[in-house]
Amino acid sequence: MIAVFDGHNDVLTSGDPELIAGGRPGGHLDLPRMRAGGLRGAIFAVFAPSEGFGWEPVPRADGVLEIARSPEVPLGTAAAYATRAAGRLFALERAGAVRIARVIEDLDEALGGGPPAAVLHLEGAEAIDPQLESLELWYAAGLRSLGPVWSRSNAFGHGVPFAFPSSPDTGPGLTDAGRALVRRCAEIGIAVDLSHLNEAGFWDVARAEPGPLIASHSAAHALCRASRNLTDGQLDAIGASGGLVGIVFACSFLREDFAEDPDTPLSLIVRHAAYVAERIGVEHVAFGSDFDGTTIPAELGDAAGMPKLLAALGEAGFGSREIEAIAWGNWRRVLSAWWR
Ligand SMILES: [Zn+2]
Numbered sequence: 001m002i003a004v005f006d007g008h009n010d011v012l013t014s015g016d017p018e019l020i021a022g023g024r025p026g027g028h029l030d031l032p033r034m035r036a037g038g039l040r041g042a043i044f045a046v047f048a049p050s051e052g053f054g055w056e057p058v059p060r061a062d063g064v065l066e067i068a069r070s071p072e073v074p075l076g077t078a079a080a081y082a083t084r085a086a087g088r089l090f091a092l093e094r095a096g097a098v099r100i101a102r103v104i105e106d107l108d109e110a111l112g113g114g115p116p117a118a119v120l121h122l123e124g125a126e127a128i129d130p131q132l133e134s135l136e137l138w139y140a141a142g143l144r145s146l147g148p149v150w151s152r153s154n155a156f157g158h159g160v161p162f163a164f165p166s167s168p169d170t171g172p173g174l175t176d177a178g179r180a181l182v183r184r185c186a187e188i189g190i191a192v193d194l195s196h197l198n199e200a201g202f203w204d205v206a207r208a209e210p211g212p213l214i215a216s217h218s219a220a221h222a223l224c225r226a227s228r229n230l231t232d233g234q235l236d237a238i239g240a241s242g243g244l245v246g247i248v249f250a251c252s253f254l255r256e257d258f259a260e261d262p263d264t265p266l267s268l269i270v271r272h273a274a275y276v277a278e279r280i281g282v283e284h285v286a287f288g289s290d291f292d293g294t295t296i297p298a299e300l301g302d303a304a305g306m307p308k309l310l311a312a313l314g315e316a317g318f319g320s321r322e323i324e325a326i327a328w329g330n331w332r333r334v335l336s337a338w339w340r
Pocket residue numbers: 123195196217293
Protein backbone atom coordinates (compact mmCIF):
# COMPACT_ATOMS: atom_id res chain seq x y z
CA MET A 1 0.00 0.00 0.00
CA ILE A 2 1.31 3.45 -0.93
CA ALA A 3 1.97 5.59 2.15
CA VAL A 4 0.18 8.93 2.18
CA PHE A 5 1.05 12.15 3.99
CA ASP A 6 -1.84 14.58 3.98
CA GLY A 7 -1.19 18.28 4.43
CA HIS A 8 -4.36 19.50 6.13
CA ASN A 9 -7.25 18.22 8.23
CA ASP A 10 -9.61 19.89 10.69
CA VAL A 11 -10.57 16.86 12.75
CA LEU A 12 -9.37 18.54 15.98
CA THR A 13 -12.04 21.24 15.57
CA SER A 14 -14.88 18.80 16.08
CA GLY A 15 -13.28 15.64 17.27
CA ASP A 16 -13.47 13.82 20.55
CA PRO A 17 -10.04 12.14 20.86
CA GLU A 18 -11.59 8.81 21.85
CA LEU A 19 -13.75 8.77 18.76
CA ILE A 20 -10.88 9.90 16.50
CA ALA A 21 -8.76 7.06 17.87
CA GLY A 22 -11.44 4.37 17.86
CA GLY A 23 -13.60 5.36 14.90
CA ARG A 24 -16.57 7.66 14.66
CA PRO A 25 -19.72 7.95 12.61
CA GLY A 26 -19.61 10.52 9.81
CA GLY A 27 -16.85 12.99 9.12
CA HIS A 28 -13.82 12.15 7.04
CA LEU A 29 -11.01 11.09 9.31
CA ASP A 30 -10.30 8.82 12.25
CA LEU A 31 -7.56 6.29 12.97
CA PRO A 32 -9.33 3.27 11.45
CA ARG A 33 -9.96 5.23 8.24
CA MET A 34 -6.39 6.56 8.20
CA ARG A 35 -5.15 2.97 8.32
CA ALA A 36 -7.56 1.91 5.58
CA GLY A 37 -6.42 4.77 3.36
CA GLY A 38 -2.68 4.31 3.93
CA LEU A 39 -2.35 7.65 5.76
CA ARG A 40 0.89 7.33 7.70
CA GLY A 41 1.20 11.04 8.39
CA ALA A 42 -0.93 14.17 8.42
CA ILE A 43 -0.97 17.81 9.41
CA PHE A 44 -3.58 18.43 12.12
CA ALA A 45 -4.84 22.00 12.15
CA VAL A 46 -5.85 23.94 15.23
CA PHE A 47 -8.33 26.55 14.07
CA ALA A 48 -10.26 28.98 16.28
CA PRO A 49 -13.59 29.68 14.56
CA SER A 50 -15.02 33.20 14.32
CA GLU A 51 -18.15 33.76 16.33
CA GLY A 52 -21.30 33.68 14.22
CA PHE A 53 -19.52 33.00 10.92
CA GLY A 54 -21.76 31.56 8.19
CA TRP A 55 -20.53 29.66 5.13
CA GLU A 56 -23.40 30.56 2.80
CA PRO A 57 -22.14 32.38 -0.32
CA VAL A 58 -24.15 35.52 -1.13
CA PRO A 59 -24.11 37.21 -4.56
CA ARG A 60 -22.85 40.81 -4.52
CA ALA A 61 -24.41 43.48 -6.75
CA ASP A 62 -21.74 42.71 -9.40
CA GLY A 63 -22.62 39.00 -9.36
CA VAL A 64 -19.50 37.86 -7.52
CA LEU A 65 -20.31 35.21 -4.91
CA GLU A 66 -18.92 36.10 -1.53
CA ILE A 67 -18.95 34.44 1.86
CA ALA A 68 -19.35 37.06 4.58
CA ARG A 69 -16.04 38.25 6.02
CA SER A 70 -15.22 36.70 9.38
CA PRO A 71 -14.87 38.81 12.46
CA GLU A 72 -11.43 38.84 14.06
CA VAL A 73 -10.82 36.56 17.06
CA PRO A 74 -9.18 38.20 20.10
CA LEU A 75 -5.91 36.76 21.43
CA GLY A 76 -7.44 35.54 24.69
CA THR A 77 -10.31 33.72 23.00
CA ALA A 78 -8.02 32.17 20.39
CA ALA A 79 -5.37 31.13 22.92
CA ALA A 80 -7.96 29.45 25.15
CA TYR A 81 -9.49 27.64 22.19
CA ALA A 82 -6.17 26.61 20.66
CA THR A 83 -4.75 25.14 23.86
CA ARG A 84 -7.89 22.99 24.20
CA ALA A 85 -7.87 21.84 20.57
CA ALA A 86 -4.13 21.09 20.66
CA GLY A 87 -4.78 19.18 23.89
CA ARG A 88 -6.92 16.78 21.86
CA LEU A 89 -3.90 15.91 19.71
CA PHE A 90 -1.73 15.33 22.79
CA ALA A 91 -4.50 13.11 24.21
CA LEU A 92 -4.39 11.11 20.97
CA GLU A 93 -0.64 10.71 21.35
CA ARG A 94 -1.00 9.63 24.98
CA ALA A 95 -3.48 6.96 23.86
CA GLY A 96 -0.92 5.68 21.34
CA ALA A 97 -3.05 6.63 18.35
CA VAL A 98 -0.54 9.07 16.77
CA ARG A 99 2.99 10.27 17.36
CA ILE A 100 3.51 14.02 17.20
CA ALA A 101 6.27 14.73 14.67
CA ARG A 102 8.99 17.12 15.86
CA VAL A 103 11.88 16.04 13.61
CA ILE A 104 11.86 14.61 10.11
CA GLU A 105 12.91 11.16 11.38
CA ASP A 106 9.50 10.95 13.08
CA LEU A 107 7.96 10.89 9.60
CA ASP A 108 10.35 8.16 8.48
CA GLU A 109 9.53 6.09 11.54
CA ALA A 110 5.81 6.31 10.85
CA LEU A 111 6.48 4.42 7.61
CA GLY A 112 7.81 1.53 9.64
CA GLY A 113 4.43 0.61 11.10
CA GLY A 114 4.25 2.64 14.33
CA PRO A 115 1.43 5.11 14.94
CA PRO A 116 0.91 7.71 12.19
CA ALA A 117 2.96 10.91 12.42
CA ALA A 118 0.86 13.95 13.37
CA VAL A 119 2.17 17.45 12.66
CA LEU A 120 0.68 20.12 14.91
CA HIS A 121 -0.38 23.17 12.88
CA LEU A 122 -1.91 26.53 13.80
CA GLU A 123 -4.31 27.69 11.08
CA GLY A 124 -4.23 31.41 11.79
CA ALA A 125 -1.83 32.67 14.48
CA GLU A 126 -4.42 34.50 16.61
CA ALA A 127 -3.35 32.40 19.61
CA ILE A 128 0.19 33.83 19.42
CA ASP A 129 0.89 37.23 20.97
CA PRO A 130 2.31 39.79 18.49
CA GLN A 131 5.54 39.94 20.55
CA LEU A 132 5.93 36.20 19.75
CA GLU A 133 6.71 35.20 23.34
CA SER A 134 4.11 32.40 23.35
CA LEU A 135 5.52 31.04 20.08
CA GLU A 136 8.32 29.48 22.13
CA LEU A 137 5.83 27.55 24.26
CA TRP A 138 4.01 26.29 21.19
CA TYR A 139 7.28 25.23 19.59
CA ALA A 140 8.32 23.42 22.77
CA ALA A 141 4.96 21.65 22.79
CA GLY A 142 5.46 20.44 19.22
CA LEU A 143 4.18 23.11 16.84
CA ARG A 144 5.94 22.59 13.50
CA SER A 145 3.64 24.34 11.01
CA LEU A 146 1.77 27.63 11.08
CA GLY A 147 -0.36 29.74 8.79
CA PRO A 148 -0.04 33.41 9.83
CA VAL A 149 -3.70 34.01 8.96
CA TRP A 150 -6.93 32.21 8.22
CA SER A 151 -9.35 33.93 5.80
CA ARG A 152 -9.70 36.96 8.06
CA SER A 153 -7.50 39.71 9.43
CA ASN A 154 -5.37 39.44 12.54
CA ALA A 155 -2.30 41.12 14.08
CA PHE A 156 -0.06 39.44 11.50
CA GLY A 157 -1.82 40.12 8.22
CA HIS A 158 -4.93 39.74 6.14
CA GLY A 159 -6.41 36.46 5.01
CA VAL A 160 -8.08 36.12 1.65
CA PRO A 161 -11.88 36.27 1.96
CA PHE A 162 -13.82 33.57 0.07
CA ALA A 163 -15.13 34.95 -3.22
CA PHE A 164 -15.84 33.69 -6.74
CA PRO A 165 -14.89 34.65 -9.31
CA SER A 166 -12.15 36.68 -7.68
CA SER A 167 -8.44 37.28 -7.74
CA PRO A 168 -6.58 36.47 -4.50
CA ASP A 169 -5.31 40.07 -4.59
CA THR A 170 -7.76 41.45 -2.04
CA GLY A 171 -5.87 43.97 0.05
CA PRO A 172 -2.72 44.68 2.05
CA GLY A 173 -0.32 41.90 3.03
CA LEU A 174 1.61 41.14 6.20
CA THR A 175 1.98 43.61 9.05
CA ASP A 176 5.38 44.23 10.67
CA ALA A 177 4.40 41.65 13.30
CA GLY A 178 3.56 39.22 10.47
CA ARG A 179 6.97 39.70 8.87
CA ALA A 180 8.64 39.12 12.24
CA LEU A 181 6.53 35.98 12.77
CA VAL A 182 7.60 34.50 9.42
CA ARG A 183 11.28 35.30 10.17
CA ARG A 184 11.07 33.75 13.62
CA CYS A 185 9.36 30.61 12.30
CA ALA A 186 12.15 30.19 9.76
CA GLU A 187 14.79 30.61 12.49
CA ILE A 188 13.38 28.08 14.93
CA GLY A 189 12.01 25.56 12.42
CA ILE A 190 8.25 26.01 12.04
CA ALA A 191 7.00 25.62 8.46
CA VAL A 192 5.00 28.62 7.20
CA ASP A 193 1.80 27.88 5.30
CA LEU A 194 0.43 30.37 2.76
CA SER A 195 -2.93 28.79 1.95
CA HIS A 196 -5.20 31.43 3.50
CA LEU A 197 -3.05 34.50 2.80
CA ASN A 198 -4.14 37.04 0.23
CA GLU A 199 -1.83 37.66 -2.71
CA ALA A 200 0.04 40.64 -1.19
CA GLY A 201 0.78 38.57 1.92
CA PHE A 202 1.92 35.67 -0.25
CA TRP A 203 4.48 37.92 -2.00
CA ASP A 204 5.60 39.41 1.32
CA VAL A 205 6.52 35.89 2.46
CA ALA A 206 8.03 34.94 -0.91
CA ARG A 207 10.29 38.02 -0.89
CA ALA A 208 11.58 37.13 2.59
CA GLU A 209 12.72 33.71 1.25
CA PRO A 210 12.13 31.98 4.59
CA GLY A 211 12.14 28.47 3.06
CA PRO A 212 10.36 26.47 0.36
CA LEU A 213 6.91 28.03 -0.10
CA ILE A 214 4.01 25.88 1.07
CA ALA A 215 0.33 26.20 0.20
CA SER A 216 -0.93 23.27 2.27
CA HIS A 217 -4.50 23.10 0.96
CA SER A 218 -5.15 25.05 -2.24
CA ALA A 219 -5.89 24.49 -5.92
CA ALA A 220 -5.22 26.12 -9.30
CA HIS A 221 -6.90 29.47 -10.02
CA ALA A 222 -6.67 28.77 -13.75
CA LEU A 223 -9.18 25.90 -13.29
CA CYS A 224 -11.39 27.45 -10.59
CA ARG A 225 -11.35 31.21 -10.17
CA ALA A 226 -11.87 31.20 -6.40
CA SER A 227 -9.98 33.80 -4.36
CA ARG A 228 -8.49 30.96 -2.26
CA ASN A 229 -6.77 29.38 -5.25
CA LEU A 230 -3.25 30.02 -6.58
CA THR A 231 -2.59 32.05 -9.72
CA ASP A 232 -0.05 30.82 -12.24
CA GLY A 233 2.40 33.45 -10.95
CA GLN A 234 2.04 32.13 -7.41
CA LEU A 235 2.50 28.56 -8.63
CA ASP A 236 5.69 29.59 -10.43
CA ALA A 237 7.04 31.16 -7.23
CA ILE A 238 6.24 28.01 -5.25
CA GLY A 239 8.06 25.92 -7.85
CA ALA A 240 11.08 28.22 -7.96
CA SER A 241 11.39 28.09 -4.15
CA GLY A 242 11.38 24.27 -4.10
CA GLY A 243 8.04 24.26 -2.26
CA LEU A 244 4.74 22.50 -2.82
CA VAL A 245 1.00 22.80 -3.27
CA GLY A 246 -1.10 20.38 -1.24
CA ILE A 247 -4.01 19.92 -3.63
CA VAL A 248 -7.20 20.55 -1.66
CA PHE A 249 -10.19 18.21 -2.07
CA ALA A 250 -12.79 20.95 -1.43
CA CYS A 251 -15.43 20.67 -4.16
CA SER A 252 -15.95 24.43 -4.36
CA PHE A 253 -12.23 25.11 -5.00
CA LEU A 254 -11.99 22.36 -7.62
CA ARG A 255 -15.06 23.03 -9.75
CA GLU A 256 -15.36 25.68 -12.44
CA ASP A 257 -18.62 26.90 -10.85
CA PHE A 258 -17.55 27.09 -7.14
CA ALA A 259 -20.53 24.87 -6.15
CA GLU A 260 -20.17 23.04 -2.85
CA ASP A 261 -21.51 19.91 -4.52
CA PRO A 262 -20.40 16.47 -3.26
CA ASP A 263 -21.35 15.11 -6.67
CA THR A 264 -17.97 16.32 -7.93
CA PRO A 265 -15.81 13.73 -9.68
CA LEU A 266 -12.58 12.54 -8.11
CA SER A 267 -10.98 13.20 -11.50
CA LEU A 268 -11.16 16.93 -10.78
CA ILE A 269 -8.57 16.52 -7.98
CA VAL A 270 -6.40 14.75 -10.56
CA ARG A 271 -6.91 17.62 -13.03
CA HIS A 272 -5.64 20.18 -10.56
CA ALA A 273 -2.69 17.93 -9.67
CA ALA A 274 -1.87 17.50 -13.36
CA TYR A 275 -2.15 21.23 -14.02
CA VAL A 276 0.28 22.09 -11.22
CA ALA A 277 2.63 19.26 -12.24
CA GLU A 278 2.68 20.44 -15.86
CA ARG A 279 3.29 24.04 -14.89
CA ILE A 280 5.95 23.69 -12.16
CA GLY A 281 6.85 19.99 -11.94
CA VAL A 282 5.51 16.94 -10.14
CA GLU A 283 7.99 17.46 -7.30
CA HIS A 284 5.84 20.42 -6.21
CA VAL A 285 2.52 18.54 -6.03
CA ALA A 286 1.18 16.94 -2.86
CA PHE A 287 -2.09 16.37 -0.99
CA GLY A 288 -3.88 18.78 1.36
CA SER A 289 -7.31 17.22 1.69
CA ASP A 290 -9.03 19.53 4.21
CA PHE A 291 -10.72 16.41 5.64
CA ASP A 292 -13.37 17.41 8.20
CA GLY A 293 -13.10 21.04 7.13
CA THR A 294 -15.07 21.08 3.89
CA THR A 295 -17.28 19.20 1.42
CA ILE A 296 -15.19 16.70 -0.57
CA PRO A 297 -16.17 14.55 -3.57
CA ALA A 298 -18.54 11.76 -2.49
CA GLU A 299 -16.66 9.50 -4.90
CA LEU A 300 -13.63 9.78 -2.60
CA GLY A 301 -15.78 9.63 0.54
CA ASP A 302 -13.27 10.00 3.36
CA ALA A 303 -9.69 9.20 4.34
CA ALA A 304 -10.23 5.54 3.53
CA GLY A 305 -10.75 6.53 -0.10
CA MET A 306 -7.15 7.62 -0.73
CA PRO A 307 -6.24 4.46 -2.72
CA LYS A 308 -8.99 5.41 -5.22
CA LEU A 309 -7.30 8.78 -5.74
CA LEU A 310 -3.87 7.18 -6.11
CA ALA A 311 -5.32 4.79 -8.70
CA ALA A 312 -6.88 7.73 -10.56
CA LEU A 313 -3.49 9.47 -10.68
CA GLY A 314 -2.05 6.29 -12.21
CA GLU A 315 -4.82 6.14 -14.80
CA ALA A 316 -4.09 9.78 -15.68
CA GLY A 317 -0.52 8.87 -16.57
CA PHE A 318 1.47 9.57 -13.40
CA GLY A 319 4.18 6.93 -12.90
CA SER A 320 4.57 5.01 -9.66
CA ARG A 321 7.58 7.06 -8.50
CA GLU A 322 5.70 10.27 -9.24
CA ILE A 323 2.70 9.03 -7.25
CA GLU A 324 4.95 8.17 -4.31
CA ALA A 325 6.42 11.67 -4.43
CA ILE A 326 2.96 13.28 -4.50
CA ALA A 327 1.72 10.99 -1.75
CA TRP A 328 4.68 11.28 0.63
CA GLY A 329 8.10 12.31 -0.69
CA ASN A 330 7.37 15.92 -1.57
CA TRP A 331 5.95 16.74 1.85
CA ARG A 332 8.92 15.01 3.47
CA ARG A 333 11.42 17.04 1.43
CA VAL A 334 9.77 20.39 2.10
CA LEU A 335 9.16 19.85 5.83
CA SER A 336 12.73 18.66 6.30
CA ALA A 337 13.99 21.93 4.74
CA TRP A 338 11.98 23.94 7.30
CA TRP A 339 12.71 21.73 10.30
CA ARG A 340 16.50 21.58 9.79
ZN1 LIG B 1 -8.26 26.03 5.67
